[in-house]
Amino acid sequence: MRNQQILLAARPSGAIKPSDFKLVDAPMPVPGTGEVLVEVHYLAVEPAMKGWMEARVDYVAPVEIDSVMRGPGAGVVIASNDPDLPEGTPVTGQLGWQRYVVSDGNSVPLRKLPQGIPLPLALNVLGITGLTAYFGMLDIGAPGEGDTVLVSGAAGATGSVAGQLARIQGARVIGIAGGAEKCSWLVDELGFDGAINYKAEDTAARVKALCPQGVNVYFDNVGGDILDIALAHLADGARVVLCGGISRYNESGPIPGPVNYFNLVYRRARMEGFIVLDYQERFGQAVRALSDWLQSGQLHSRETVLQGFSQLPQALMGLFDGNNIGKQLVEVDR
Numbered sequence: 001m002r003n004q005q006i007l008l009a010a011r012p013s014g015a016i017k018p019s020d021f022k023l024v025d026a027p028m029p030v031p032g033t034g035e036v037l038v039e040v041h042y043l044a045v046e047p048a049m050k051g052w053m054e055a056r057v058d059y060v061a062p063v064e065i066d067s068v069m070r071g072p073g074a075g076v077v078i079a080s081n082d083p084d085l086p087e088g089t090p091v092t093g094q095l096g097w098q099r100y101v102v103s104d105g106n107s108v109p110l111r112k113l114p115q116g117i118p119l120p121l122a123l124n125v126l127g128i129t130g131l132t133a134y135f136g137m138l139d140i141g142a143p144g145e146g147d148t149v150l151v152s153g154a155a156g157a158t159g160s161v162a163g164q165l166a167r168i169q170g171a172r173v174i175g176i177a178g179g180a181e182k183c184s185w186l187v188d189e190l191g192f193d194g195a196i197n198y199k200a201e202d203t204a205a206r207v208k209a210l211c212p213q214g215v216n217v218y219f220d221n222v223g224g225d226i227l228d229i230a231l232a233h234l235a236d237g238a239r240v241v242l243c244g245g246i247s248r249y250n251e252s253g254p255i256p257g258p259v260n261y262f263n264l265v266y267r268r269a270r271m272e273g274f275i276v277l278d279y280q281e282r283f284g285q286a287v288r289a290l291s292d293w294l295q296s297g298q299l300h301s302r303e304t305v306l307q308g309f310s311q312l313p314q315a316l317m318g319l320f321d322g323n324n325i326g327k328q329l330v331e332v333d334r
């Protein structure tokens with residue numbers, strides 16, 4: 001057994017590059033008193049990591065140069081000096097871009113998973129992704145029957161869950177995604193009422209056609225021009241949920257605001273951002289609800305999995321090219 005880590009080598013300027021990372025051999029960590037050794041099986045990538053690399057966000061500490069790239073992962077305890085986490089326990093947490101990690105339960109906070117749970121699911125619908133969709137859509141968007149809900153980044157991890165949650169609430173759901181395959185998946189398999197391929201279609205014209213009474217809830221993962229189009233098509237009393245803005249993450253300098261923001265006034269509408277970490281006290285309740293919907297078949301999850309630890313930078317960069325359908329994971333080769 002040997003350990004390897006991927007370190008942050010440079011803060012990105014513009015798009016993330018392979019040279020922003022460095023793959024290194026590292027000593028095999030040995031668990032001390034009260035500690036466990038975790039073998040990492042899957043690591044998840046998400047667009048927000050770019051903000052951690054750039055030190056541009058303030059809701060979490062930046063990743064320091066030459067330190068292990070932070071990232072959510074799932075794995076199994078393979079040696080234990082902690083009776084609460086015996087050998088064989090599946091766990092998840094910010095395991096970081098490394099093959100093995102030691103924790104006393106606090107140094108790297110670990111969440112114990114039920115035996116038998118597929119680890120990819122714990123990083124997707126039953127992890128931060130599902131929780132982000134849950135609180136953003138249900139608490140802030142609060143869709144109901146008769147509402148028209150528009151979701152951008154709809155075939156990505158968060159968007160695909162958020163749209164399905166709106167459908168479960170009885171709303172009509174329209175997704176915006178990059179590509180015909182993604183749009184077919186949304187309509188044919190996830191039960192969206194319509195999908196717009198923003199890379200090939202006139203997005204504004206299609207939003208107008210598919211949302212003739214206006215948009216009651218817009219769940220925004222991308223910002224930029226698509227946010228502006230959504231703002232121009234709001235219904236009275238609409239809720240705009242600001243989850244993310246990936247279309248602007250590669251720009252340097254301040255992110256420009258939307259041009260059509262004044263439609264919030266005319267439509268008596270509300271635009272609200274949120275950070276999922278603020279909802280920690282309700283994570284348990286949300287995971288139970290998401291599990292129930294998965295089990296009843298009302299909610300579907302999908303992962304795109306790249307094979308091999310060294311693929312992590314590629315997986316992260318691929319989010320900005322739309323390479324993923326559902327949650328982008330890397331399976332660590334063992």
Ligand SMILES: NC(=O)c1ccc[n+]([C@@H]2O[C@H](COP(=O)([O-])OP(=O)(O)OC[C@H]3O[C@@H](n4cnc5c(N)ncnc54)[C@H](OP(=O)(O)O)[C@@H]3O)[C@@H](O)[C@H]2O)c1
Binds near residue numbers: 246
């Ligand atoms: N507020 C929170 O607490 C919170 C928590 C987690 C994530 N987020 C945010 O939620 C958003 C989604 O995150 P995720 O992890 O679920 O990622 P994701 O949607 O699985 O992956 C990103 C997707 O963004 C799309 N995209 C890339 N560049 C784009 C562009 N220029 N214009 C439009 N779409 C573009 C791509 O799909 P296409 O093929 O459709 O372009 C890609 O698949 C991100 O903005 C993230 O920062 C927020």
